[in-house]
Amino acid sequence: MRTDTGQVFRLEDYRPSDYLIPRTHLTFRLDPIRTIVIADLTIERRAGVDPSAPLILDGDDLNLKRIELDGIEHTAHEATPERLVLKDLPETAQFQLTIETELEPDRNKALMGLYRSNGVYCTQCEPEGFRRISYFLDRPDILSVYHVRIEAPRAEAPLLLSNGNPVDSGELDNSRHFAEWHDPHPKPSYLFALVAGDLGCLRDSFTTMGGRKVDLGIYVEHGKERLAAYAMDALKRSMRWDEEVFGREYDLDVFNIVAVSDFNMGAMENKGLNIFNDKYVLADEATATDTDFANIEAIIAHEYFHNWTGNRITCRDWFQLCLKEGLTVFRDHEFSADQRSRGVKRIAEVRALKALQFPEDQGPLAHPVRPRRYREINNFYTATVYEKGSEVVRMLATILGRETFRAGMDLYFERHDGEACTIEDFLKVFEDVSGRDLSQFGLWYNQSGTPNLTIKPSYEAGTLTLEIEQSVPPTPSESRKRLMHIPLAFGLIGSDGRELQWSSAEGGTVDGGVIHVRKRSQKLRFHGVAERPVLSLNRGFSAPVTLAVEQRPEDLIFLARHDSDPFGRWQAFNTLLTEALIAAYRCVLGGKATVFEDSIARLAGSIAADDDLEPAYRALAITLPSEADIARDIGKDIDPDAVLVARKALVGFIAGANRDSFHALYQHLHDTGPFSPDAAAAGRRALRNVLLGYLARSNDGTDIATSHFTHATNMTDLIAGMGTLAHEHPGSPQARAALADFERRHADMPLAMDKWFQIQATVPGEHALETVRTLMRHPSFSIDNPNRVRSLMGSFSAGNQSGFHRADGAAYLFFAEALMDIDKRNPQLSARLATAFRSWRSLEPIRQEKARQALVSMVKMPGISVDLGDIAERSLA
Template sequence: MSADTNPPVIRLQDYTAPAYRLRHVEMVFDLDPESTLVTTTMAVTRLAGMEVPLELDGDRDMALVSVWLDNRELPDGRYELTEESLTLRDLPEEFELQIQTSINPKANTKLEGLYQSNGMFCTQCEAEGFRRITFFPDRPDVMTTYRVTIRAPKADYPVLLSNGNNVENGDLPDGRHYAVWDDPFPKPSYLFALVAGDLAMMEDRFTTMGDRDVTLRIFVEHGNESRCAYAMDSLIRSMKWDEERFGLEYDLDIFNIVAVSDFNMGAMENKSLNIFNAKYILADPETATDADFALVEGIVAHEYFHNWTGNRVTCRDWFQLSLKEGLTVFRDQEFSGDQRSHAVQRIEDVRMLRARQFPEDAGPLSHPVRPDSYIEINNFYTATVYEKGAEVIRMMHSILGEDGFQRGMKLYFERHDGQAVTCDDFTAAMSDANDMDLSHFKLWYSQSGTPLVTVSEHYDETAKTFRIRVRQETRPTPGQEKKQPLYIPLRTALIGQDGQDLSCRFDGVEAREHVLTLTKAEQDFVFEGVGEKPILSINRGFSAPVILKSDAGHPEKAFQMAHDADPFNRWNAGQDYGVSLILEMVETLQNGGKPDVDPAFLDAMGRIARDQAIDPAFKALALTLPSEDYVAEQMQVVDVEAIHGAREHLRRAIGTAHRDQFQHLYETHRLEDGRFDPGAEAAGHRALRSVALGYLGSADGDTAAPVLKSHFDQADNMTDAMAALRYLTDMDVPERASCLTAFEERWKGNQQVMDKWFGIQAMSARQNTLDDVRGLMEHPAFTMKNPNRVRSLIGAFCIGNPLHFHVQDGSGYDFLAEQVIALDKINPQVAARLMGPLGQWRRFDSGHQEKMKAAISHVLESGELSKDVYEIASKSLAG
């Protein structure tokens, strides 16, 4: 697809219901790496009054072998075949259609449909991969039952898996064997899954609340069995939690997970056969960090929770993607909060939202939680659909309360089990179950952009009232010039001078915390019975996904850092304070001056470091400065060099001012029992110790290298080893090379750990990092065919290293354009996702803008592009 091509645009307003219903599907796979034969038999009913042809989706990389209608082979003239479809006309009301196709899994580098990974057959059918297996109505609102037979050489592929229950197995001539899988629950084609290979297995069992005995199995490549225990434990805890919190029980006799080395996504929730990127299953203390363990726990839970929120009730069309993803992200966040710490989990979730979704909302690719149109659906697996979608669900939960939300969930399943539905259907269930009008609230689904909420304060000492005026504004985004006021719930409290929440009256209710409902462009809220001038704590728990600006200055932020009873706002006050200081220092650096550091901020950070009552995990977050990317989001014109310089200056000042305290934290939070515990408490101690190590390194400069190397050498877990490497990779010292070499030598045979080795070098602040990245692309372990490896090196540099990606000469932009063009021919999904940083060109000065636009134009003018890359590149340039 070239720049002058106009690809078809799929629009929500053009949706039409399917004209044919599939009563049942049977599939037979004769597996061969280069020539797999797929025989698909469909029992079809044409719906009353629908006198239209049957159009089946297909793909140019798939060969049609034959078409049979009611046991008679059709000649070429009875159907119309194109590169992307098979169309049949003049069909009876009920018929049986059999289609044979031939595919080449070994050559499938797109990793969509049926492909091979390290010799194993596996599938990825979401969103539109099934059409690369057979001609089919490949849309989520066509749901049916499947019976699948898999045949393959037994010696090479002893494990044969698909959806549902395994109902038959047997041997065949010539050393082949077969397995038959039957899935009694209707599902759309995107949930189809198949795996075949020589795999090791870990097994456990779970008894549901209805006394169903479920076999649980995790399949991995041989040698990785010992690294599955945490994933299995996470699965069991997820199943139990979903019963206790939502009353949802697993519905089959077996639940399988397979870990795959080559995978475009994190994982896939196929009914009863979840296929995972191996990095989100394999975890042990030697090879996985605490962050990895948390991701394994959260993603295993997420995919399991889809069994009801996504599988039993699925999407009518892909515009409704957040129906399943936003809801299930909310559920996995709640699960992780219950398993670990709700305060820490909430902060981590918001950090991700601000880092990924807020920039998306502010850029050329901004789109609503429920998009209006797309060219390539793979491009809408975005932070807006997932993370902002989860925030929309969380706001509903805040508005309705836990009991009301659960009533809505119960009604949702009662109405729609076994159906493909819409976001409106979900909201209607919530509304009807609680007799509450949510029509205004639904605007969150259709309006893009992040609201800016501005708060001004006035305290009347005589009347003992505290008035706040709250304004909301959502700026224009591509395709939406005019914005309407949203329904914004703001959890709010007033803090007294003793640091305690004040009891006061709002809207006739006496309480220490209130939920303000902002529904207009501007509203006043008055609190009564306020005996002293308070400190305002608003949007507690990040109750609404907004950007908040208030009258609060540095003294108020410092007070909140010390006293706010809401953990999120206590942390956020420090982030706001830190951002304002860094921005002040940026301005000083841009004017050629030497920045000063506010002593009050240093004191506030010191108080946090000394406060023994603070949970270590929370303290680690509270002591961590705002990221360079987050600071950049607050600037009209981004200056990455000044931001980096200012942030490092502040970090050194904190480290120097409190060096003794950080040394104390480093020594006292060492875990001495010798056993690694992946739980939240132990992880919190390691996190705090890592933060202390970083401040010690910043205070001591290059003289800290021996201490960092000692930390690396003594590390008995990956978290500690990576903490030392993270700081060493920024230094030009001999210890850097020796530790990186030792790490590579030890882990060169482990793909997941080597991804860390590539990534940490790509994000280095050292000069010539781009040269290092180009050199690492020549490393024997690097390949463009593995998405994890591409993300760990190219993605880590272009997305995770703004200092060197945005270098003045534009070489970072040219590098990304080169890699996108090359990768598009191998894996368009991954290539398109790398394009994001170039779309932020409007936020930079004219020099950077021209170089970024030139890089995008170079991609567009490079020749034939996939729809994936074309859509992102063209919108980035024009939006």
């Protein structure tokens, strides 16, 4: 485990390696305690490099056993567990290097490199895990063709998988066997994968548009094969969609997925052998919620789409991480939008972006979509790189238009197949196909922070005037910002709810329904507008910005009822809810009674009952902003307890005003038919379960929630019933009974128990911390399992604002101590959890100081990992 936190890597310091590794032959002799790895590497010196230049290979906690150069033992080297320096190399341009290392998979609790999960050998090499397997040029611009031989006891590991196509297999002796795999496509070391063990398999096949038959396999624990059926269906739909929408055909004879329970990430796109956290593979109505089904569909697609955006074309260095991740997130968002409801999917995406990425942009962990420096690359697998990176690609498609964007993607695949690329390479293809200068747009990749647009509209005698001001707030690492190119989609809505047209526009660039904001200040005039319009701005969330618009409350109500853009309609009501919640928060702080406008409750009731709207949309629309959302919009001096009180007050107000209509609709939505995970059925369940949350506030709310739990026929409704009882009636006999019943029925189902832990960890109140302490002693809790730790510790810190941000700071100290313990085993996990402190400066002064003390205690911890130390130090900076 690396604990040196001193080295900082900078984008401007990138240099090509003096050496290449065009071919890699790996032999694994698997053993839980003593695995032997023999790496036979073809080393090639770049033209012009001095033959006396040493070859410096990366390592991490490695045990070197042997080195040979062109078949002869080589002693001119310096070896540590973290680095191998070879000198006195042959003067020939190419030579063979053999390195033998010894690994201990059973002791590898960091879950990087080669480790064992429930008896299954597994690898995770992104971003720098391969160096835990063998000394190597472990960087993404070193592309190599891999041939892998795996040897293992047949009884222990009848299944032997690696990247590419199977080329040979057989018996070694009475107990051991081998398999060989060859991947013809050059790839970086972070995409290497190996799996060996005893697993069941769900098999299928897919025929590509070119006629290639691809054997598909999803490997899971024996007895769980049927739970992979939805994942298999999602995979086949992903393969077909990528052909139809992006023209991308799969390029190997096999495509395998393996599900494991101990995994730091959601999944990994290793070429031809995707490795998944089993929570994103296993599902049926009795074990998975509708959210789980949607996540499985999206993540299966995401990892498959990496075959071209990440694998066939990879990133030159880790500063370009968004080149594969942001682009692939955009692709999986588009896939999910086509599979489900585009409007509903877009709202869900924006809610996630605002909940995860906006706070990142506004806090000490802010960084550009393409960072310019890092200390630990694991800590830059962030919402900024993924979600904001996706939004940047979406803006590019908006600016260029879909046809030109597709032409640019086609050129990107044609020009850079088999290469390790940069953001500049990516943008250049779009400049070439469009003839546009995208240099100002490229700032989205290079500047951190969330831009803000202030818009002042006025209307007179048929002319609409928009005064637009752009600002990009400073962030800790960047005090001066340059102006961005912001595509602002908009619409003008007349009094009858129809779109208004205009005859001409002046003062800026307007393409159809998109205003191109490029200056600090600009005044746009639209002539020939028949009446004063109601403005619908940032339609579809065309740009990840904040808006300050002079808009009357009645305009927002009008938009919430009539905007033809689903996102705009949702945003209008969400803005009304947010403003009401902030006003209530200030009342709570001032010791005043909270008073809400009747129009809020009436609008919630009319949206819920509007059968012209999708149930899934209605569910999203009447779901109040979360406590974290409210705190983000308040901005500073936050008292989480007051936020909780204000939110509960508005829930109660809406529930009381609509009790009868909500109950009638709740009853109407009861579904007695067979379960289906499709979007329409999931939408009906979503609306019914949101209504349940409101009805739980009524006098008979406990009975309604108990009945909901008791009669649930699927996990979605079961979780809704139990969660409602636990959150709305904490400590009640009914809540305790539901939690006990769920535990009894699902004790042997880890993924279901994760939900059980999560629900209890997010119950607010003075007993929240003690609940978490108690659950850490539960027999089903394991600090070595990332899923279980995230379900309890992650849910508490991120999803229980009042519980985590206790005024006495006790939860901060508890959390810091827990992170220190986790850090000894799994630095990646501890660092991810530590990002819960990212918004500590927005709290009121007493909580601020308590959070600061907890962060300082982590920084001073002896032996702190580079991962956790980096997050803690940047949070304090």
